[in-house]
Amino acid sequence: MFRRRDVRAEFTGEPVDEAVLGRVLAAAHAAPSVGMTQPWDFLLIRDRDTRRQFSDHVRHERDVFAATLEGEEAERFSRIKIDGVMESSLSVVVTYDASRGGRAVLGRHAIADAGLYSVCLAIQNLWLAATAEDLGVGWVSFYREPFLSGLLHIPDGIRPVAWLCLGPVSELREIPDLERHGWRARTPLEEFVHTETW
Amino acid sequence: MFRRRDVRAEFTGEPVDEAVLGRVLAAAHAAPSVGMTQPWDFLLIRDRDTRRQFSDHVRHERDVFAATLEGEEAERFSRIKIDGVMESSLSVVVTYDASRGGRAVLGRHAIADAGLYSVCLAIQNLWLAATAEDLGVGWVSFYREPFLSGLLHIPDGIRPVAWLCLGPVSELREIPDLERHGWRARTPLEEFVHTETW
Numbered sequence: 001m002f003r004r005r006d007v008r009a010e011f012t013g014e015p016v017d018e019a020v021l022g023r024v025l026a027a028a029h030a031a032p033s034v035g036m037t038q039p040w041d042f043l044l045i046r047d048r049d050t051r052r053q054f055s056d057h058v059r060h061e062r063d064v065f066a067a068t069l070e071g072e073e074a075e076r077f078s079r080i081k082i083d084g085v086m087e088s089s090l091s092v093v094v095t096y097d098a099s100r101g102g103r104a105v106l107g108r109h110a111i112a113d114a115g116l117y118s119v120c121l122a123i124q125n126l127w128l129a130a131t132a133e134d135l136g137v138g139w140v141s142f143y144r145e146p147f148l149s150g151l152l153h154i155p156d157g158i159r160p161v162a163w164l165c166l167g168p169v170s171e172l173r174e175i176p177d178l179e180r181h182g183w184r185a186r187t188p189l190e191e192f193v194h195t196e197t198w
Numbered sequence: 199m200f201r202r203r204d205v206r207a208e209f210t211g212e213p214v215d216e217a218v219l220g221r222v223l224a225a226a227h228a229a230p231s232v233g234m235t236q237p238w239d240f241l242l243i244r245d246r247d248t249r250r251q252f253s254d255h256v257r258h259e260r261d262v263f264a265a266t267l268e269g270e271e272a273e274r275f276s277r278i279k280i281d282g283v284m285e286s287s288l289s290v291v292v293t294y295d296a297s298r299g300g301r302a303v304l305g306r307h308a309i310a311d312a313g314l315y316s317v318c319l320a321i322q323n324l325w326l327a328a329t330a331e332d333l334g335v336g337w338v339s340f341y342r343e344p345f346l347s348g349l350l351h352i353p354d355g356i357r358p359v360a361w362l363c364l365g366p367v368s369e370l371r372e373i374p375d376l377e378r379h380g381w382r383a384r385t386p387l388e389e390f391v392h393t394e395t396w
Contacts, residue, residue, distance in 0.1 A: 065304070106278070107339035117360070184234045184299070
């Protein structure tokens, strides 16, 4: 958990061993899910053209975000690499199927997003298992969901939740990229712990 | 990851050691977060009266769900315990602060829920760390968010994401409760893996 990093620059481009990939996906699939619905799917993207199209879209969204920044903030952002889509050789897209489990999903009647939460728990399992296997994971979030759904022919009703670059890395950095580049520092846990009420 | 269970019936009621709790929360706090915003808070609830009020609300929501079931399904549900709020001595409520990090959050301009996803990653770290410490965790999802916000004086703009029962357990069951009670079986991973496109 403490070694895990969000990787952008350190992918070597080497392939992911199939047995290792199987273990990483099995870890994700072992996550808890509301009403045991297991509402996730995993799309394995190796095709270079697909990754190139996504990468171009990410670059465009990077420009959209950069245009909202000014001065020193814009300068700091310009130094930050935001994805390793082309440098890694495999991407895993994780999606959420809100209809899985049918009508009566135990634990979802009161909280509509409970299934979405389950998908995120699977993603963290994947990330940690990959770290334990000495692989890097980079979660890319500079994209619009409809673009990604179109690119991968994801049907209506299925929501893409994450694009994860996955692969061997030269190293896992000790300091997270955003901290290293002075974008934002970590806050001590104590500030986020409350006793009995807020 | 494979030992981890969603615990309802196995809490012993013993207190959670403070040093262990510190490690479990530190694990949660080590989760990745969009733009390094760390948008989570942790509320530690030991007060019996607070837990009783929540437990009463959960029982009501259980009845609401049960009323939507019929026949064999209703019968199976009647055997399933849905929370251990009073049997465990500590609950941890995890919340999401959508405003943390200010206006320019790297990676959140295109995906409004990215911060919510981060909170879930922290929850899975907490769950796995607790499992490694031989504690049980039970995620209770039979509640309405406004009720919980009122009970714990959670301010507007902060969203409760999870009520987690946490504590020593007599055992972690090998088979998940919902499978053991015939509510739902696990699906093989292979059905949820796609190559290149959906």
